[in-house]
Amino acid sequence: MYYEVVSQCTQSLKLVEGWLDKAVKFADEKKLDVDTLLNGRLAPDMKPLIYQVQSACDYVKAAAAWLSGQTPPKHEDNEKTLEELRARIRKTVAFAESVSKAQYEGAEGRKISLSWAPGKILGGKDYLLQMTIPNVYFHIGMVYAVLRNAGVDVGKMDFLGTANFVDA
Amino acid sequence: MYYEVVSQCTQSLKLVEGWLDKAVKFADEKKLDVDTLLNGRLAPDMKPLIYQVQSACDYVKAAAAWLSGQTPPKHEDNEKTLEELRARIRKTVAFAESVSKAQYEGAEGRKISLSWAPGKILGGKDYLLQMTIPNVYFHIGMVYAVLRNAGVDVGKMDFLGTANFVDA
Numbered sequence: 001m002y003y004e005v006v007s008q009c010t011q012s013l014k015l016v017e018g019w020l021d022k023a024v025k026f027a028d029e030k031k032l033d034v035d036t037l038l039n040g041r042l043a044p045d046m047k048p049l050i051y052q053v054q055s056a057c058d059y060v061k062a063a064a065a066w067l068s069g070q071t072p073p074k075h076e077d078n079e080k081t082l083e084e085l086r087a088r089i090r091k092t093v094a095f096a097e098s099v100s101k102a103q104y105e106g107a108e109g110r111k112i113s114l115s116w117a118p119g120k121i122l123g124g125k126d127y128l129l130q131m132t133i134p135n136v137y138f139h140i141g142m143v144y145a146v147l148r149n150a151g152v153d154v155g156k157m158d159f160l161g162t163a164n165f166v167d168a
Numbered sequence: 169m170y171y172e173v174v175s176q177c178t179q180s181l182k183l184v185e186g187w188l189d190k191a192v193k194f195a196d197e198k199k200l201d202v203d204t205l206l207n208g209r210l211a212p213d214m215k216p217l218i219y220q221v222q223s224a225c226d227y228v229k230a231a232a233a234w235l236s237g238q239t240p241p242k243h244e245d246n247e248k249t250l251e252e253l254r255a256r257i258r259k260t261v262a263f264a265e266s267v268s269k270a271q272y273e274g275a276e277g278r279k280i281s282l283s284w285a286p287g288k289i290l291g292g293k294d295y296l297l298q299m300t301i302p303n304v305y306f307h308i309g310m311v312y313a314v315l316r317n318a319g320v321d322v323g324k325m326d327f328l329g330t331a332n333f334v335d336a
Contacts, residue, residue: 004293005169005301007297008298012302042210042316043319119335120333121334121336122331122333122334123334129172129173129175130328130332133176133305134327134329135328137301138328141305141310141313142309145313145317149211160299160303165288166289168279168289
């Protein structure tokens with residue numbers, strides 16, 4: 001299920017581009033600079049929307065890499081504009097989608113270390129469940145929340161995307 | 169991995185109680201009624217925090233039930249107070265934790281229908297990935313976001329909880 005869970009996180013990350021489309025539309029209507037939204041936050045001591053996107057990207061990228069036995073590609077956190085932020089999402093998605101299901105073979109047995117927890121490791125399963133899922137959804141949730149709070153017309157279906165319903 | 173993913177969602181839901189503790193502390197300090205926070209939202213057309221908790225609970229409960237071949241227990245959405253909201257979380261967690269790993273046997277082959285998508289079904293895997301994970305994390309993310317936006321001292325580690333780190 002490693003491939004499937006990372007793919008789901010990747011699908012959810014992709015949806016952020018649609019929310020950014022709505023942010024642009026909102027900024028146009030209100031005659032404000034979309035950068036105001038990209039730098040938005042829910043509280044003064046919270047990191048802004050741009051950071052939330054970068055961080056969501058990093059957790060997707062890291063999961064696709066470490067769980068398939070690769071070192072994640074380096075992506076600098078230097079995005080300032082909407083187009084740069086879109087490009088960050090797209091290169092993250094491209095990397096995650098470049099990893100085949102077969103490459104996740106042995107994911108459970110991998111030991112993953114995190115820069116902020118020196119001397120410690122997480123097993124592959126704990127990393128997927130306790131680190132990847134909550135972090136990816138936390139950060140994309142904060143992107144959504146900042147836009148929703150600013151008045152952008154995003155709704156839950158924008159967060160969920162489409163599901164593979166079939167006729168009963 | 170069905171058992172493990174639902175368990176992770178359940179662990180994340182449990183953390184909401186700690187956020188509510190922080191909400192109580194904040195309300196005490198500010199001399200305001202905690203109900204103000206329980207009815208908080210990010211936008212006027214968004215459902216309030218109480219609903220977000222109820223909805224997160226329902227997606228956890230439904231996943232534990234349908235994926236183990238059971239009909240979910242009925243929980244009325246009638247919580248108004250903090251203690252009622254805590255009770256809702258606790259009965260949801262108790263139900264989810266009553267389902268053993270063995271009961272998820274055959275989860276992938278199950279067909280799950282949703283009340284808001286009549287005539288349609290989702291396979292077990294799509295239900296877990298496309299419905300359970302994003303919905304649980306969406307709604308608990310909104311609980312967190314409403315509290316964060318109100319000034320409650322919640323931080324990302326409150327959202328993540330503890331991970332099973334071991335020495336490298």
